[in-house]
Amino acid sequence: MNDKKPSSNNQNPNGKPNNGKRKGSDWFMYIIYAAIIISLGGVWLGGGKANFDKEIGWSKLDEILRKGDQEKIIVVDRDHAEIYIKEEALKNDTAYNDLTKGTKELKDAGHYRYKFVDMESFKSDLDMVAQQNFERDTAGIADSNGYVSPEKINSIRRANHIELTSRESDHTWEKIAYWFGPMLLLVFFFILMGRIANRQMGGGGGGGIFSVGKSKAKVYDGKTSTNVTFKDVAGLAGAKEEVMEVVDFLKNPKKYTALGGKIPKGVLLVGPPGTGKTLLAKAVAGEANVPFFSMSGSDFVEMFVGVGASRVRDLFEEAKKKAPCIIFIDEIDAVGRARSRGGMSNANDERENTLNQLLTEMDGFGTNNGVIVMAATNRADILDKALLRAGRFDRQIYVELPDIDERKAIFEVHLKGLKLGNDIDRDFLSKQTPGFSGADIANVCNEAALVAARKNKQLIEKQDFLDAIDRIIGGLEKRSKVITTQEKRTIAYHESGHASVSWQLRWGQPLVKVTIVPRGKALGAAWYLPEERQITTYEQMFDEITSLLAGRAAEEVVFGQISTGALNDLERATKMAFSLVAYYGMSPKIGNVSYYDSTGQSDWNFTKPFSEETNEAIDSEVKRLVEEAYQRAKEIITASRDKLDQLAQLLFEREVIFREDVEKIYGERPWNDEKNNNQPENERQQD
Numbered sequence: 001m002n003d004k005k006p007s008s009n010n011q012n013p014n015g016k017p018n019n020g021k022r023k024g025s026d027w028f029m030y031i032i033y034a035a036i037i038i039s040l041g042g043v044w045l046g047g048g049k050a051n052f053d054k055e056i057g058w059s060k061l062d063e064i065l066r067k068g069d070q071e072k073i074i075v076v077d078r079d080h081a082e083i084y085i086k087e088e089a090l091k092n093d094t095a096y097n098d099l100t101k102g103t104k105e106l107k108d109a110g111h112y113r114y115k116f117v118d119m120e121s122f123k124s125d126l127d128m129v130a131q132q133n134f135e136r137d138t139a140g141i142a143d144s145n146g147y148v149s150p151e152k153i154n155s156i157r158r159a160n161h162i163e164l165t166s167r168e169s170d171h172t173w174e175k176i177a178y179w180f181g182p183m184l185l186l187v188f189f190f191i192l193m194g195r196i197a198n199r200q201m202g203g204g205g206g207g208g209i210f211s212v213g214k215s216k217a218k219v220y221d222g223k224t225s226t227n228v229t230f231k232d233v234a235g236l237a238g239a240k241e242e243v244m245e246v247v248d249f250l251k252n253p254k255k256y257t258a259l260g261g262k263i264p265k266g267v268l269l270v271g272p273p274g275t276g277k278t279l280l281a282k283a284v285a286g287e288a289n290v291p292f293f294s295m296s297g298s299d300f301v302e303m304f305v306g307v308g309a310s311r312v313r314d315l316f317e318e319a320k321k322k323a324p325c326i327i328f329i330d331e332i333d334a335v336g337r338a339r340s341r342g343g344m345s346n347a348n349d350e351r352e353n354t355l356n357q358l359l360t361e362m363d364g365f366g367t368n369n370g371v372i373v374m375a376a377t378n379r380a381d382i383l384d385k386a387l388l389r390a391g392r393f394d395r396q397i398y399v400e401l402p403d404i405d406e407r408k409a410i411f412e413v414h415l416k417g418l419k420l421g422n423d424i425d426r427d428f429l430s431k432q433t434p435g436f437s438g439a440d441i442a443n444v445c446n447e448a449a450l451v452a453a454r455k456n457k458q459l460i461e462k463q464d465f466l467d468a469i470d471r472i473i474g475g476l477e478k479r480s481k482v483i484t485t486q487e488k489r490t491i492a493y494h495e496s497g498h499a500s501v502s503w504q505l506r507w508g509q510p511l512v513k514v515t516i517v518p519r520g521k522a523l524g525a526a527w528y529l530p531e532e533r534q535i536t537t538y539e540q541m542f543d544e545i546t547s548l549l550a551g552r553a554a555e556e557v558v559f560g561q562i563s564t565g566a567l568n569d570l571e572r573a574t575k576m577a578f579s580l581v582a583y584y585g586m587s588p589k590i591g592n593v594s595y596y597d598s599t600g601q602s603d604w605n606f607t608k609p610f611s612e613e614t615n616e617a618i619d620s621e622v623k624r625l626v627e628e629a630y631q632r633a634k635e636i637i638t639a640s641r642d643k644l645d646q647l648a649q650l651l652f653e654r655e656v657i658f659r660e661d662v663e664k665i666y667g668e669r670p671w672n673d674e675k676n677n678n679q680p681e682n683e684r685q686q687d
Contacts, residue, residue, distance in 0.1 A: 054098065056083075056112045058125070064112075065129045065162060069093065073126075074110065075166040078119050082110030126162045133160040219318075220285045220292040228282040234413040235406030235438070236276055239399045243267070243280050246372060247288045250324045253370075264394035266362060268332075269376040271399030274439030277376035280399065281328045284374065291325040293318070297334030297375075300354045308335065308354030316361040316371065323370030332375040338384045355384060363391040381598070401437055404430050404532060410438050414445040421461040428462070432469055432512075434530055444468050473527070474519035481518045489652055490555060491516045491524045494565055496648040497554025498526045498547060501636050503666050507543035515656045523565060538586045541576060545629040546636075548573040553633035554644065577625040578618070587621045590614070640666070 061083065064070050069089040074082045090096050090111075099111050116122040137156045142148045233240055249256060249263045256263060269277040285292035293315060300308040319325050329335075335354050362373055375393065377383065387393060402410060407430040415424070433441060447468035452460040471477075483491075495514045502508035509528035516524040552566040581587040583596040595609045608615065637644055646665050651657050663669075 054112050056114055058114075060112070061114050062129060063095075065126070066133060067093075068133070068160070069096075070162070073162065073164055075119070075122075075164055077169050078166070080113055080115045081122070081164075083112040083114060084110045085112070123164070126164070130160050130162050218294045220294065227286065228279065229286045230283045232413065233276060233279055233283050234409040235402045236280065236399060237406075239269070239276075239280060239397050240283075242395065242397045243269075243284055244287070246326070246374070247284055250288060250290045250326070250370075250372065253324070263370075264372065265391065266373040266375070266393035266395070268380065268388070268393040268396045269374065269399055270380040270396055271378060272401055272437060273378050274437035275399045275401060276438045277378075277399050278330055279438070281330070281374055281376060284326060285328070288326060291319075291322040293325065293327045295327070295329055297329055297331045297336065300335045300358075301351055308350055309357035312354060312357040312361055319371045325371060327371060327373045329373065329375040331377060332387075333377045333379040333382055336375075336377075336383045336387050338382060355387070359384075359386055359392065362387075401435060402441075404434075407433055407436065407441060410441045411445070414442050418445060418449055419459050421459040423462040424460070424465070425462070429465055431529065432466070434532055440472070443472060447471060470519070470527070474522060474525050476519065478518040483518070483523070487523075488516065489648075490559065490563060491565065492652040493554045493558050493644070493648045494551040494563075495524045495526050496644055496651055497550040497552075497633070497637055499662055500554070500640060500644050500647060500666070501550035501633050502526075502528065502547040503662055503669060504636055504640065505543040505546060506671060507540040508547050509544070511659050511662055513656060513658045514651060514662075516651060517655050522568075538580070541580050541586075542625070542629060545573045545576055545625065546633050548576075549626070549630045550633040550637065553630060554637050554648075557634055557637050557641070558644075558648075573626055573629070574622065577622045577629075580625065581621045582618050587625075589617055589621050 064083065064085070067089070069086055071084040071086045073084070076082055085096055085099070090099065096111075134157055137160060138148070138153065141152065141156075230240055230244060246264070246267055253263060269280060271277055281294070285294065295315065300311050315327065319327050335351055335358065337351070337355075339352050339355065373393070380388075380396070388396070408426050411426050411429050415426070429444075433444065436444070444465065445468075448460050448465045451467050451471075452464040455464075457464070495516055499511055499514050502511060509530045512527040512529050514524075514526045519525060548569045549566075551569055552562050555562050555566075579596075581590055583594050585592040585594050597609075610618070643665050647657070647662065650661060650665075
């Protein structure tokens with residue numbers, strides 16, 4: 001499967017081409033916003049005062065009054081006083097060097113500004129200074145008889161009198177800026193932040209933050225394309241056939257409605273991760289000649305209340321306008337999880353509201369003729385049952401892991417752009433990757449190219465693909481990890497035990513190679529090629545459990561003690577034994593019952609589906625199975641101890657051995673794996 005990237009295009013989320021003017025206009029609007037904010041801030045903070053208006057305290061004003069340098073004092077708005085200095089004092093007195101020289105008249109403000117607290121107190125202070133000046137000027141002016149003429153006294157009193165005048169200021173714009181400036185600044189700030197937030201959230205409309213409830217779906221129509229068609233989807237023959245039928249529904253609806261039938265409303269793609277569900281949807285978008293709305297389930301979920309439901313409504317409204325069309329919701333489990341039960345709401349109410357709106361739009365009171373909803377998920381078991389009923393998602397298409405033939409086709413797609421050597425065999429690669437998804441195979445091809453480039457090769461060879469598969473499965477080799485000789489010998493016998501027992505069991509998995517080079521968290525590993533089968537018998541599962549326990553059994557037989565290296569083996573063996581007893585009904589003691597919940601709805605959260613007696617019986621059966629398999633592994637190892645020693649010594653020396661090395665020591669397996677895999681079922685059962 002080749003997941004090509006869509007070609008880059010200069011388009012907004014609504015599918016309309018950008019003409020390049022939007023970005024420039026946005027910057028122009030930002031400049032306007034900044035100019036308005038600066039202007040308002042300047043008026044508000046500056047208060048419209050002249051730059052030569054000096055604020056002074058009482059000590060400076062007292063000095064001016066005692067010199068008599070004031071020309072006039074004007075009280076403004078009973079709030080502050082403006083002091084005007086005489087022209088002669090400005091020219092001759094150096095105390096006024098801080099004032100602007102040559103200023104003859106000041107219309108808006110005085111030379112100095114004095115802020116007082118109370119008008120009456122200010123007048124009282126001025127009268128006190130005037131009285132002190134009067135006493136100073138009248139001291140020593142009396143004649144020898146102590147007489148001073150009344151006219152002279154009145155003249156001195158008039159000279160020291162401080163005249164006050166008052167006026168009301170006319171700073172209308174200053175008052176408006178003072179009272180409404182902060183509010184306007186906040187308004188422009190929120191508008192600016194809304195535009196930025198809208199841009200970051202991908203909003204294409206001019207509604208700013210108010211368009212948060214709009215749909216964020218990408219639209220693919222005749223003007224835009226994903227550049228992915230059904231030719232790019234390798235394997236998945238059954239799923240591709242059903243999806244192609246959906247496209248045909250929209251292209252030729254009369255063909256299906258002529259007999260009175262209705263076009264399905266919903267198609268759900270279900271399968272493990274990496275199997276190509278999203279790629280199939282891209283192929284539908286590339287093949288269909290109808291508008292295709294693509295959106296992720298997480299796009300509906302927001303921190304704002306009601307946004308998810310609003311986006312669902314907007315999405316379907318846009319789709320109805322362009323019907324017939326397809327809506328694709330990727331990872332629908334993000335919004336379609338089963339709603340809470342029994343009044344115990346532990347879920348997100350906003351997500352539930354979004355799901356309710358989606359249910360209503362898909363098959364509610366209204367109609368959505370010509371709108372088909374496609375969705376993809378790998379967790380269909382947790383989806384709400386109302387979402388899966390007929391009339392909403394009418395069809396469920398299972399996209400499973402590819403089989404050997406489909407893996408070969410997928411390799412053909414991903415190997416096209418690589419420089420390959422002559423030893424590359426597609427059949428061999430498909431056999432070496434059982435259980436791999438399409439995404440895994442793409443990763444193998446890419447990793448093989450990186451491995452070859454790391455070795456400075458000109459072509460990618462077969463060994464590079466094997467190294468890539470080993471790294472993906474087991475991790476990177478860690479030859480620098482410090483391991484003692486005794487630990488290395490124990491690991492060699494442990495892995496040889498797995499290989500020896502698996503080789504001698506009828507249903508043991510065919511061996512590929514064994515290594516004691518540390519990879520990832522593992523100190524050693526054995527690679528097997530499991531048979532691809534649809535059903536498994538008791539004997540097959542019991543042989544697998546025996547093979548898993550053979551590593552610990554080899555340690556006990558050879559060294560007389562066991563180690564912690566069998567943790568992963570014990571975990572897998574225990575889980576397999578438990579599933580054999582509790583799920584598949586293969587235990588005679590428990591009987592043909594299964595306690596497996598395939599719905600995934602967690603119906604047994606608070607109570608066990610079986611009694612305590614049954615629980616004890618299951619535990620005892622699991623322990624019995626594991627112990628029997630362990631004793632069986634010890635018997636097989638004891639019977640072939642000499643061969644086990646040869647194999648372990650070879651593995652200890654080489655660190656890596658292959659199937660051929662095991663075959664030289666143990667001989668050819670009684671059961672030919674390749675022959676069994678290719679024979680018809682009736683012939684294979686006769687072996």
